[in-house]
Amino acid sequence: MSDSAMNEKYDPAAVEAKWQQGWAERGTNRVDLRTAPRPFYTLMMFPYPSAEGLHIGNVFAFTGADVFARFRRLQGFDVFEPFGFDAFGIHTENYALNVGANPAQLTPRSVANFRRQVRRVGLMLNWEHEVDTTSPEYYRWTQWIFVQLYKHGLAVRKKAPVNWCPACQTVLANEQVIDGFCERHGDTRVEQRLLEQWFFAITKYAQRLLDNLDWIDWSDTTKMAQRNWIGRSEGAEIDFALADDPTRRLRVFTTRPDTLFGATYMVLAPEHAWVESLTTLAQRPAVMAYRERTAKMDVVSRRAVKEKTGVFTGSDAINPATQERLPIWIADYVLAEYGTGAIMAVPAHDERDFEFAQVFGLPIRRVIANDGERADTPLAAGYAGPGRLVNSAQFDAMDAEQGKRAITEWLRAQGQGTARVQYRLHDWCVSRQRYWGPPIPMIYCDACGIVPVPEKDLPVLLPEVEDFRPNASGVAPLARVETFYRVACPQCGQMARRETDVSDTFLDSAWYFLRYPSAQRGDVAFDPELTKKWLPVDMYIGGNEHAVLHLLYSRFLTMALHELGLIPFEEPFKQFRAHGLIIKDGAKMSKSRGNVVSPDSYIEQYGADVFRLYMMFLGSYQEGGDFRDEGMTGVRRFLEGVWRVVREHEPKRDVAEVLLRATHKTIRKVGEDVEALRYNTAIAAMMTLLNDVKRHGPANRWVSEALVLMVAPFAPHIAEELWEAMGHATSIFDARWPAFDDAMTRDAVVELAVQVNGKVRGRIQVAADDAEDVVIAAALADSGVHAAIAGKPIKRRVVVPGRLVSLVV
RNA sequence: GCGAGAGUGGCGGAACUGGCAGACGCGCUGGACUUAGGAUCCAGUGGGCAACCGUGGGGGUUCGAGUCCCCCCUCUCGCACCA
Numbered sequence: 075m076s077d078s079a080m081n082e083k084y085d086p087a088a089v090e091a092k093w094q095q096g097w098a099e100r101g102t103n104r105v106d107l108r109t110a111p112r113p114f115y116t117l118m119m120f121p122y123p124s125a126e127g128l129h130i131g132n133v134f135a136f137t138g139a140d141v142f143a144r145f146r147r148l149q150g151f152d153v154f155e156p157f158g159f160d161a162f163g164i165h166t167e168n169y170a171l172n173v174g175a176n177p178a179q180l181t182p183r184s185v186a187n188f189r190r191q192v193r194r195v196g197l198m199l200n201w202e203h204e205v206d207t208t209s210p211e212y213y214r215w216t217q218w219i220f221v222q223l224y225k226h227g228l229a230v231r232k233k234a235p236v237n238w239c240p241a242c243q244t245v246l247a248n249e250q251v252i253d254g255f256c257e258r259h260g261d262t263r264v265e266q267r268l269l270e271q272w273f274f275a276i277t278k279y280a281q282r283l284l285d286n287l288d289w290i291d292w293s294d295t296t297k298m299a300q301r302n303w304i305g306r307s308e309g310a311e312i313d314f315a316l317a318d319d320p321t322r323r324l325r326v327f328t329t330r331p332d333t334l335f336g337a338t339y340m341v342l343a344p345e346h347a348w349v350e351s352l353t354t355l356a357q358r359p360a361v362m363a364y365r366e367r368t369a370k371m372d373v374v375s376r377r378a379v380k381e382k383t384g385v386f387t388g389s390d391a392i393n394p395a396t397q398e399r400l401p402i403w404i405a406d407y408v409l410a411e412y413g414t415g416a417i418m419a420v421p422a423h424d425e426r427d428f429e430f431a432q433v434f435g436l437p438i439r440r441v442i443a444n445d446g447e448r449a450d451t452p453l454a455a456g457y458a459g460p461g462r463l464v465n466s467a468q469f470d471a472m473d474a475e476q477g478k479r480a481i482t483e484w485l486r487a488q489g490q491g492t493a494r495v496q497y498r499l500h501d502w503c504v505s506r507q508r509y510w511g512p513p514i515p516m517i518y519c520d521a522c523g524i525v526p527v528p529e530k531d532l533p534v535l536l537p538e539v540e541d542f543r544p545n546a547s548g549v550a551p552l553a554r555v556e557t558f559y560r561v562a563c564p565q566c567g568q569m570a571r572r573e574t575d576v577s578d579t580f581l582d583s584a585w586y587f588l589r590y591p592s593a594q595r596g597d598v599a600f601d602p603e604l605t606k607k608w609l610p611v612d613m614y615i616g617g618n619e620h621a622v623l624h625l626l627y628s629r630f631l632t633m634a635l636h637e638l639g640l641i642p643f644e645e646p647f648k649q650f651r652a653h654g655l656i657i658k659d660g661a662k663m664s665k666s667r668g669n670v671v672s673p674d675s676y677i678e679q680y681g682a683d684v685f686r687l688y689m690m691f692l693g694s695y696q697e698g699g700d701f702r703d704e705g706m707t708g709v710r711r712f713l714e715g716v717w718r719v720v721r722e723h724e725p726k727r728d729v730a731e732v733l734l735r736a737t738h739k740t741i742r743k744v745g746e747d748v749e750a751l752r753y754n755t756a757i758a759a760m761m762t763l764l765n766d767v768k769r770h771g772p773a774n775r776w777v778s779e780a781l782v783l784m785v786a787p788f789a790p791h792i793a794e795e796l797w798e799a800m801g802h803a804t805s806i807f808d809a810r811w812p813a814f815d816d817a818m819t820r821d822a823v824v825e826l827a828v829q830v831n832g833k834v835r836g837r838i839q840v841a842a843d844d845a846e847d848v849v850i851a852a853a854l855a856d857s858g859v860h861a862a863i864a865g866k867p868i869k870r871r872v873v874v875p876g877r878l879v880s881l882v883v
Numbered sequence: 884g885c886g887a888g889a890g891u892g893g894c895g896g897a898a899c900u901g902g903c904a905g906a907c908g909c910g911c912u913g914g915a916c917u918u919a920g921g922a923u924c925c926a927g928u929g930g931g932c933a934a935c936c937g938u939g940g941g942g943g944u945u946c947g948a949g950u951c952c953c954c955c956c957u958c959u960c961g962c963a964c965c966a
Contacts, residue, residue, distance in 0.1 A: 275936065299961065302886060328966060405964095412965045419966085425884085426964055456966090469913075486953090498965050619960080655960080660895095662959090691908075693896065697888085700895055708908040714923095746899095755897065758907035765907095768924095829905040832947055834903055838954095872946055877902045882946050 082715040086681025090791040094196060102805045103155070103198045107591055107604055110152030115608045116143040117587050117647070117863045120158040120205070121614035121622075122165055122579075123184040125173070128191040130288065130663065130701060131617070132690075133673045134656050136689040137686045138695050138753065139615040140197045142712035144787035145748045146613075147198065148811040154608060155198050156590040158205035159185050162213070163579030167510035169208045170468060171543060177510045178538050181208055191674060196682045196790050196805070203593040207582035213512035214533035215589065215599040216582055217633070219528045220504075221515055228275045230523065230632055234503055235345075237490045240269040243453035265370050271505040271512060271855075272575070276630045278302055280497040281642075283629055294694070305498030310482045312418065312491035316352075317399050324348065324391050324402070327413030327496055330423060331485070332477035334395045335466040336441035337418040338431070340402045341384065343410035344368045352402055354388025361385050361404060382407055382430040393418075394490045395467070396479075405430065413496055421456060428456035441465045443476055462513060502627065504578045509542035509552040511576030519563035519570035528564050534572070550574045584627040587611050600641070615751075618652035625650065651751055654698020656689070676706070683789035690753040690788055699754075712761050713792055716785055719767050720796045723778040733770040736763055737777050738818035742785045755787070760784055776802070780812040827878040828853040830862040838879070846873045852880045 082126055107113075121132050131743035140155065147153040161181045170177040178363065185206065192199075205212050210698040211352035223229040239262060276283075277512050284304050287297045309329035316322045324340065330827035342349055344365045344392040353361045364385040384405030391400050400418070407426055408417055421431035421438040431438050443449050449464035463472045469480055484490030513534045514529035535559050544550050553574035553666055591604040610632075625647075632646040655662075658669045676685045687709040693699015729737075747756035763781060767773045773781070779800065784808050786793035797806035821842060826849065828836045840849050850871055853859055864883050870882035 281885055295961090298887060300964065305962095305965065309966080326966080330966075380964090407964045409965065417966050424966065426966075429964095496965080563904095618961085657959095663889080702895065702909080705895060706909095711923095712908085755907080759898075762909055825903090829947070830901085848943090870946055872902090874902055874947095878947090880902080880946050 082721070084714050084792070086683060086792070087831050089795045090194075090196065093791045093794045094193065096794070097805075100263055100805065102807060104202070105152045105154050105200060106390055109152065109156075109606065110607075111485055112151045113154065113608050114143075114146045114151035115308060115591075116610045117148065117152045117153075117590075117611045117614040117616075117619065118157070119614075120583070120586060122160045122163060122190065123181070124165065124185075124187040125169055125180060125184045127187055128673055130658075130673055131656050131669055132288040133195055133685070135615070135617060135653055136197055137191070137765060138653050138751070139613075140195075140688075141690060141748065141753060142613060142751065143785040144807065145811070146788060147788065147807050148809065149429060150549050150784065150810060154203075154591065155196065155200055156203040156205075156593070157192065157197070157199045157201065158586060158590070159188065159207065160579065160583050160586070161185055161206055161208045162511045162576075162582050164506070164508060164510070167508060167542075170510070173217050173701045174256065176538075176540070178536075178542075184260075186493075194677055194682060195673070195686065198856050199791070203590050205586055205588065205589050205593050207512075207579075210533045210535055211596060212589065213582070214537075216512045216577065216585070217515040217527070217532050217534060218599055219585060219635070220577065220581070221529065221532075222638055222640070223274060224636060226634075226638055228278070230273055230275060230501075231270055232273055234271045234273070235266045236271070236557065238265045238271050240265060256468065266368075269505075269507075272516075272573075272577075273501040273503055273632075276502045276627070276628070277497060277499055277631050279630055280306070280499050281495075283499075283626065286629070286645055290645050290650075291648060293519070293618070293652040296621045296625065296650060296652050299618070300392070300626055303499065303622040305625065307496045307498075309494055310478075310485065310491050310494065311494045312485055313392070314394065314400065314418065318393055320392070324416055325414045327417050327494060328417045328418055329390060329496075330420065330478070331491070332421040332463060332472075333423045333441050333470075334393070334418070334481050334485075335463075335469070336420040336439045337393055337395075337400060337424045338417045338421060338437045339428070339441055340391050340400050341408045341417050341419050341771060342387075342402065342403050342404045343408040344406055344414040346404070348414045349387065349404055349418075350730060352387045352389040352475060355389035355526070361387055361748055364404060371406075377652050380835050382426070382433050384430065384434065387586075394485065394488070401436075403430075403434075411500060412498060420451055423457055425458065426451070439465060441496065485723035496607065496679055502578075502579055502580075502630070505575040506578055507575055509536075509539070509551040509576065511553065511579060512536065512582070513558075514573040514575050514577050516573040517561055518573065519568060522565040522782040523561055524569075525565050525570070531564070534726045536576070550576075551654075569760055580623055580627050581631075583624055586633040587614075588632075588641065597639075598855045606642055606833050608639070609644050610645060612649065612657050614647040614650045614651070614882060615653060617655075620706060621652065651696065653695055654693070656692075656698055657703045660700055670768045671701070680706055680710060681790050681791075684713060687713065687788045688693050691757045693754060695751050697755045709757075712757075712764060712788060713785075715764050715768070716781060717792065718780045719773055719794065720773065720782055721799065723773040723775060727772065727779055728772045729772075729774045730770040733766055733773070733777065735772075735818055735821070736766040737780055738814040739813050741780055741784065741814040742816075742819050745814075757788065758783075782806065783812050824876050826853075826876075828856055828859045829878060830859060832880070834860075834878075835859045835862040841878065849879060853881065 076545050116139055123311050143153050143155045143461045165179055166177050170180050193389050199776035207213060220229060239607055284301065284306055287300060307329050309327060310331040311327050312331065313325050316324065349365065382405065384403045387402045389402045393400055393403055419427040421427040422440040423442055426732050440449060440453060441464055442457065443464045444461045461474055463469045463474060463477045470481060482491060482493050484856060513536055515532060515534045515654055517525045517527060521527050538877065539555055541554060559572040559574050561570055561572045588609065592598065592601040595601050596736045633644045635641045636644040657663065658671060661667055661669060663670045684706060688706050691709055692701060692705055741758050743759045744756045782793050793806050823839055824842050826838050826840060828835045828838060834856035838852045838856055840852050866883040868881055868883055872880040
């Protein structure tokens with residue numbers, strides 16, 4: 075090593091600029107997708123490019139994915155690490171509305187800014203496969219997928235309630251409704267409206283989406299969230315004949331058929347189709363008023379827990395078990411969209427029914443009791459726990475679980491009911507009465523009905539319009555653009571009308587990973603050969619805020635496309651790992667707290683390598699951590715130390731035995747940790763090795779190279795610079811992860827703690843392979859141990875190899 | 884309310900299937916080098932004079948518990964009238 079090189083100081087800005095340019099020029103990150111022998115596809119969640127620029131959370135997410143990708147690359151894989159922009163959607167549009175800009179003009183600027191910032195982080199990206207969901211080359215295929223789903227009956231049109239702001243004259247997303255009022259017109263109450271919308275039939279796949287969770291390799295927290303979201307319940311559907319017309323039977327869903335004898339009234343959702351026909355003349359005004367009131371209420375506050383309300387319809391049904399008359403009520407605590415939209419109410423064993431019965435003075439009859447409890451003990455609240463059936467005729471004394479099966483079977487035998495599985499998952503509403511999205515590729519013709527836009531006519535271009543704002547006309551922005559919606563029917567040629575809604579952003583992001591490998595193909599959505607070779611994605615790393623929507627939609631779409639024969643797999647991501655959340659100085663970053671920090675200034679001040687390394691060090695990657703400016707100092711010192719130690723190494727020298735062993739151990743530990751995304755402890759291990767080099771050094775070439783290779787995934791620029799300084803002409807990322815010798819990771823002599831009655835009384839040095847009695851003898855010979863035993867007989871001896879000896883006297 | 888996760892030094896955080904609590908880093912203290920340093924390097928650093936005590940609190944299992952079991956408290960994140 076020359077003197078000049080030795081004296082060179084670590085200058086992150088210079089090193090990083092040099093290598094970012096070097097990688098671009100050399101094409102270091104490029105991978106030939108057709109010929110690569112060991113494909114490995116890593117995916118990070120593509121960002122929505124906000125005008126505010128890159129957020130620390132983005133960089134944390136990207137860096138964690140990049141570390142893993144670079145690690146795989148060093149293991150010899152051909153790593154494909156693409157990037158793109160999820161630039162359509164309501165966020166961009168709302169921001170544009172706020173600043174008075176047009177999203178079509180604002181988005182390209184935001185994307186360019188994001189691209190600049192992302193480049194500065196030094197990710198191993200394949201920019202030649204970039205996608206942007208707002209480009210016609212991309213959304214052409216989003217629309218194409220829509221058409222494919224439509225042709226196979228998976229995209230359907232039906233009515234659904236939506237939030238409607240009378241002031242905006244437009245539909246709002248749930249997040250835009252604040253306590254029942256419009257986010258932009260604080261004094262305007264949001265209403266519920268029933269509109270025709272496009273839905274994707276995700277519920278058809280509910281069971282499969284659930285079943286596959288048993289085998290896909292995903293973070294448990296994510297799988298748990300999906301299970302809850304899909305919400306499978308087992309129960310029964312039961313028919314209740316109407317008292318006045320036994321030929322009509324009202325169907326309910328219940329998970330507690332065992333409590334059938336305790337049903338004392340029934341409740342319909344206000345929107346239930348039978349409400350009008352069941353309402354008697356006398357009750358009509360009250361029922362209609364109630365119905366109107368709930369219909370006006372916005373979707374969000376309707377769901378908020380509150381006092382029970384409801385109205386009696388005037389009609390009764392017959393309990394098939396007791397033959398009693400049950401009054402039929404309507405109440406908004408019963409939801410139209412779940413089960414059959416009607417319930418049998420068992421106040422004794424359901425909290426909500428109990429509350430309702432209390433308010434309206436309805437009878438409460440107990441049918442489940444614990445052993446030794448009297449069947450007529452009054453209840454203070456609905457009891458939903460286990461027990462035995464009481465007041466239930468021939469089913470008395472049966473365990474509740476057994477009773478569920480027995481009563482369902484008894485109902486089935488009489489044609490009054492049947493076992494049934496329900497899911498809380500709803501079909502995916504993809505219609506948005508908005509401007510900034512891909513137009514839904516459908517045409518309505520008076521003669522032919524719904525006609526999909528022929529594939530040759532795709533994309534349906536989103537017209538650039540001045541007037542993209544929602545306004546008083548009361549319809550989607552595109553419905554005001556006559557040149558857009560007036561179109562000839564593709565089937566009959568008659569004048570027809572285009573769909574003027576755009577599709578949900580989540581549709582754009584539900585398939586982007588399928589597009590990346592084929593991003594350069596203009597003629598197909600996904601090249602069959604590339605898709606087969608690269609997909610499913612090997613490792614997907616992203617935030618758990620997308621656990622249910624994005625990740626579930628992606629799984630659904632993949633399943634659907636698989637069933638349509640378009641792709642050869644049904645699960646999109648072999649592995650998914652959720653990273654944690656970054657907080658700042660102990661609190662969540664938010665504008666109102668004023669603790670939002672931009673990655674730019676840190677990268678400016680410390681360099682990308684220090685910044686990356688710190689983010690990976692500040693806490694557990696999968697749990698998140700606390701970002702504190704002071705923490706940056708430690709990792710900066712570490713990189714400076716690596717710089718110095720590597721530059722001062724003595725190429726041919728034999729290193730001390732301890733250092734040699736320490737290096738083998740570190741290689742093993744860092745490899746295992748990175749594999750499991752335990753980045754913080756991997757870095758701690760490297761710091762320990764650096765301390766060892768300082769103490770027992772200098773390092774030789776092998777130790778230096780190992781250290782630099784291990785640092786490389788985290789701090790790629792400095793690693794390249796040092797690699798080059800060591801005389802390598804090619805990129806460090808074309809080198810191989812260092813190998814360790816297993817024997818060298820195990821110490822021949824180990825120190826054991828010796829406990830007497832649970833307290834450490836001495837320490838002994840023994841050979842790792844010493845027999846138990848040898849170890850015990852050594853333990854007894856220790857003076858501290860000897861004193862603690864004080865001549866008492868030893869009742870018990872435990873030897874844990876490599877750990878400790880425990881003696882009981 | 885339901886579901887999931889977490890409470891460990893002054894701080895961020897380690898601790899594999901129960902096995903020497905506090906790795907690693909920040910900060911702090913002392914020292915070295917310096918005209919000087921908020922630069923760098925070295926050493927020390929849970930509490931207590933000690934026996935000992937220490938992982939939110941209280942019980943328990945065990946030779947041994949941060950880790951397992953029961954009860955309670957606090958916080959974070961999801962979902963929220965799903966029958």
